[in-house]
Amino acid sequence: MYNQKDTSAIQCNFHQDSYTAMNEIKQKINHGKSVCIKAKYAEELSDKVTYLMDCPQYDDQKEDCSYCRMITDFHKQTAELIIKARCLSP
Numbered sequence: 541m542y543n544q545k546d547t548s549a550i551q552c553n554f555h556q557d558s559y560t561a562m563n564e565i566k567q568k569i570n571h572g573k574s575v576c577i578k579a580k581y582a583e584e585l586s587d588k589v590t591y592l593m594d595c596p597q598y599d600d601q602k603e604d605c606s607y608c609r610m611i612t613d614f615h616k617q618t619a620e621l622i623i624k625a626r627c628l629s630p
Contacts, residue, residue, distance in 0.1 A: 550604045550607055550608055551604055552597065552604055552605075552608065554592070554595055554597055555592070555595075555604070555608045558588055558591060558592040559592075559611075561588050562585060562588050562589070562592075562615055565581055565584050565585045565588065566585065566615075568581040568584075569581045569582060569585065569622065575622075575625050575626050575628075576626055578622050578625075578626075579622055579623050579625065579626035582618075582619040582620075582622035582623050583619070583623060585615060585618070585619040586616065586619040586620070586623070588615075589612055589615050589616045589619060592608070592612045593609070593612055593613075593616070595608075
């Protein structure tokens with residue numbers, strides 16, 4: 541199974557370009573000073589995740605696609621959790 545360090549092993553330009561953009565957004569989330577700022581970046585992350593989940597090259601028979609989808613789903617859940625946290629913030 542892949543771990544976060546192994547995502548470069550996925551042989552797909554679509555994945556690599558999107559994953560690089562998602563990592564940049566995650567850095568912004570991590571450095572956000574408030575839940576509202578983090579949620580704003582989480583919405584950006586959610587947009588990138590949606591873009592990657594709609595990959596025109598997706599093939600459920602390819603191992604790379606399966607791992608990409610699994611990683612992307614994890615990012616989707618993370619973004620949704622941060623966005624929901626905004627609603628709990630005073």
